[in-house]
Amino acid sequence: MIFHLLAQSAGYRPFLDPLPVWPNYIWPWLVVPLCAAVSIVYKSIRCRSMSRVPREALSITFWILLGLAAAAVVLAVLVRGIVERQ
Amino acid sequence: MSERSSASSVPAPLVGLASWLVPGLGYWLIGQRSRALAAGLSIIILFIAGLLIAGVRSLEVPGYGPHGRPVLVENNRSSDELDSGDWALTSHPLDEIRAKPWSIPQIMAGPIDLLFSVWSVRASQTGPTGAPIGVRSHSRTNEIGVLYTAVAGMLNLLVIIDSAYRAGQTEGQ
Numbered sequence: 221m222i223f224h225l226l227a228q229s230a231g232y233r234p235f236l237d238p239l240p241v242w243p244n245y246i247w248p249w250l251v252v253p254l255c256a257a258v259s260i261v262y263k264s265i266r267c268r269s270m271s272r273v274p275r276e277a278l279s280i281t282f283w284i285l286l287g288l289a290a291a292a293v294v295l296a297v298l299v300r301g302i303v304e305r306q
Numbered sequence: 307m308s309e310r311s312s313a314s315s316v317p318a319p320l321v322g323l324a325s326w327l328v329p330g331l332g333y334w335l336i337g338q339r340s341r342a343l344a345a346g347l348s349i350i351i352l353f354i355a356g357l358l359i360a361g362v363r364s365l366e367v368p369g370y371g372p373h374g375r376p377v378l379v380e381n382n383r384s385s386d387e388l389d390s391g392d393w394a395l396t397s398h399p400l401d402e403i404r405a406k407p408w409s410i411p412q413i414m415a416g417p418i419d420l421l422f423s424v425w426s427v428r429a430s431q432t433g434p435t436g437a438p439i440g441v442r443s444h445s446r447t448n449e450i451g452v453l454y455t456a457v458a459g460m461l462n463l464l465v466i467i468d469s470a471y472r473a474g475q476t477e478g479q
Contacts, residue, residue, distance in 0.1 A: 236439065238448070240447075241446070257461070258457065260345070261344075261345050261348050265465065
């Protein structure tokens with residue numbers, strides 16, 4: 221994955237060129253920083269004490285990712301098992 | 307890292323405005339500095355990461371077309387290729403914003419969105435080679451970039467509301 225990114229990113233101009241993240245083994249991983257940022261901001265708002273934020277944000281990030289993975293499995297089963305058989 | 311609100315007398319609307327200007331600044335003004343850094347940096351990093359992934363041209367700027375020219379309206383026809391007419395953003399602002407709905411959550415990220423929008427318009431214009439300076443992203447890359455920037459804006463809206471509420475609580479005490 222990293223080798224692909226490095227090879228494809230030669231000549232990459234930050235902000236002017238899109239990053240070559242379209243292969244299916246790269247783009248799904250971009251959900252991780254998105255979930256982490258949502259968790260940190262959400263927990264920064266919700267927690268009374270900021271000392272609890274890192275642990276609670278890590279926990280909620282894990283649960284969001286688990287929920288997304290579960291939804292992906294359910295959808296994959298639906299599409300491959302039911303829709304593609306018809 | 308415990309947060310103690312200093313007895314701040316900053317008015318809640320000013321705290322909200324500060325949060326829009328710089329994500330997290332509202333918390334900083336009411337003395338909640340670690341909360342300001344955590345929320346503010348997360349939002350700014352998320353917004354910039356979206357633009358690093360999809361490029362600045364993933365920001366669709368109301369009033370401007372894909373070639374970086376103003377969208378003009380003449381005889382109920384709107385295009386950025388017309389030579390004369392009224393500017394769509396002033397003559398039909400709601401239609402123009404409705405055509406680019408992601409600009410609404412993105413603007414919640416504050417002036418950082420306006421700065422990158424100016425860059426987006428400039429990068430859409432043709433350069434010395436005859437091609438646009440910036441490359442337009444498509445499909446998933448574009449979707450991910452737009453999602454990152456829009457989510458950053460929505461998170462900042464939460465921060466604006468929360469910081470203004472906390473400032474109001476401090477004022478009331």
